[in-house]
């Protein structure tokens with residue numbers, strides 16, 4: 391199975407930069423390539439790839455494939471897939487890593503199927519057995535209640551890595567790498583779907599996924615109005631507001647607020663949960679927080695097993711007093 | 723416009739079961755639950771049934787066929803989509819079909835059944851199965867059948883020879899148009915699935931599922947070769963010690979919590 395050579399990362403760019411998620415898996419890929427004593431390559435797609443290519447080298451890539459076609463100017467899933475498929479077949483990597491981002495969620499499985507190989511999905515950790523070249527992937531299953539260790543039986547071994555798990559390497563501008571131009575022949579007829587409209591539904595202020603403090607509310611809030619109180623605390627702390635799926639499903643806040651397995655993955659310094667029980671699927675999106683605070687009236691709630699600080703009590707009373715004290719402290 | 727719709731639905735362990743009921747057989751590397759906890763239709767697949775039925779409600783000559791693959795089924799559970807209003811149920815049942823690890827195999831089985839049923843204009847799936855959270859079987863089925871694919875829908879409509887999907891993105895949604903035949907996956911944002919009606923339940927009791935085993939499906943050896951190996955399955959341990967902040971009353975505890983977070987320099 392140790393066919394192929396090297397580690398290939400399917401890169402993503404954002405505003406002519408390598409996306410943060412790609413920078414993260416570069417760190418994971420660098421380690422694996424070093425352990426194997428092989429090369430780390432990153433593929434960047436599109437027209438303006440010079441800046442991201444330099445960035446990729448500075449952050450660990452030995453080689454950058456600049457995958458170009460007039461049809462790759464904007465992300466279109468079938469065209470990107472076709473290009474990634476050609477690249478994998480022609481360069482024969484042993485391992486392919488994809489960040490499980492919005493794009494990666496779709497690209498990774500479809501690419502693996504095109505290549506006729508398995509995919510280790512949504513991994514928290516990837517490492518390599520140097521003796522056999524086997525990529526071992528730890529991935530949460532059953533909503534995070536269990537972890538499975540899996541490996542792929544065919545080559546290339548493909549893994550999708552969850553964002554915000556690995557930390558990007560410090561850029562080193564003196565690192566040397568080769569940029570290889572890789573033109574691909576794509577055809578407009580490959581396009582089967584088109585985005586005809588984009589509707590943004592995000593809250594104003596600090597972005598949930600970037601906030602260093604997040605205040606989230608759950609079903610125990612009982613309705614949409616209490617979110618104004620969470621908003622107030624978040625504002626005082628310079629943070630953002632999130633929610634459990636139960637709060638989203640009840641229609642209290644838009645889906646873009648959801649934290650969890652099927653919502654956003656966040657890693658704030660402080661995550662304050664209010665009337666959230668701490669189901670594993672919720673924790674899947676916030677367990678990378680530096681500290682979790684729980685306000686819940688049920689002392690047995692699972693959230694207290696994951697929290698650093700907790701108050702057992704009615705959220706309304708606890709939150710009101712907490713917010714007032716925070717206000718006084720920040721005004722000091 | 724007449725339309726043939728397939729919904730792919732999986733029977734899963736109830737994800738809302740009490741944590742204590744969740745157990746792992748370390749030797750067999752599989753999860754099991756006590757017999758008093760019945761399985762359910764994967765939640766997102768009920769959303770998929772709902773999406774299909776909304777289309778059926780809005781136009782004439784729409785048939786909805788539910789297809790599921792697995793080692794064994796609780797028939798009353800799997801009949802729920804029929805009692806919601808789906809027309810047919812096809813169960814791909816064989817001891818060898820129960821591998822939760824290998825999405826590749828599952829996708830091959832489902833694709834093979836879809837071909838045998840003559841293909842569909844639209845295939846609707848859940849975004850992921852709540853057991854192995856793979857989120858890849860549908861994308862695989864679309865690739866194997868070479869049909870268009872749109873993931874993470876919250877609204878699905880047929881318009882002329884296209885499917886129009888409101889697809890979730892991290893900061894809202896985008897409207898995507900794809901040519902038919904197409905496969906679409908849906909998420910809970912689609913809305914609460916309808917409850918079975920009494921009439922629906924009566925009709926479902928009378929309906930018999932089509933049951934196919936491995937020999938009924940055309941698969942070659944290569945297609946069934948396992949793609950993944952499972953080395954280990956374990957329950958992760960959390961080692962956080964929670965400091966419970968107490969006070970004279972709840973207000974006092976709230977104040978102390980704020981002071982504590984200040985002291986720890988969180989703000």
Ligand SMILES: Cc1cc2nc3c(=O)[nH]c(=O)nc-3n(C[C@H](O)[C@H](O)[C@H](O)COP(=O)(O)OP(=O)(O)OC[C@H]3O[C@@H](n4cnc5c(N)ncnc54)[C@H](O)[C@@H]3O)c2cc1C
Pocket residue numbers: 533607608609610611633634635636637648649650651652653654664665666667668669670671672675685686687688691703704705706737738765851852
């Ligand atoms: C496949 C799948 C994916 C999922 N993905 C996600 C996801 O991404 N994100 C997510 O959040 N969930 C997700 N879920 C749902 C998850 O399993 C839980 O159902 C959900 O997180 C529960 O939300 P909650 O904690 O707000 O509600 P509940 O579990 O109902 O908890 C409410 C809490 O509020 C407390 N409470 C009630 N009243 C008060 C009061 N007055 N004062 C203080 N406390 C009070 C209660 O003690 C309780 O602990 C998913 C489920 C599945 C099956």
Ligand SMILES: Nc1ncnc2c1ncn2[C@@H]1O[C@H](COP(=O)(O)O)[C@@H](O)[C@H]1O
Pocket residue numbers: 730731732733764766767770789790791792825828832846847848849850851852854855856857858859860
């Ligand atoms: N065994 C199965 N039978 C029928 N549909 C399935 C099966 N496994 C997965 N699916 C479909 O694919 C979706 C995603 O599943 P998964 O890729 O396993 O997370 C599910 O929501 C179902 O719609």
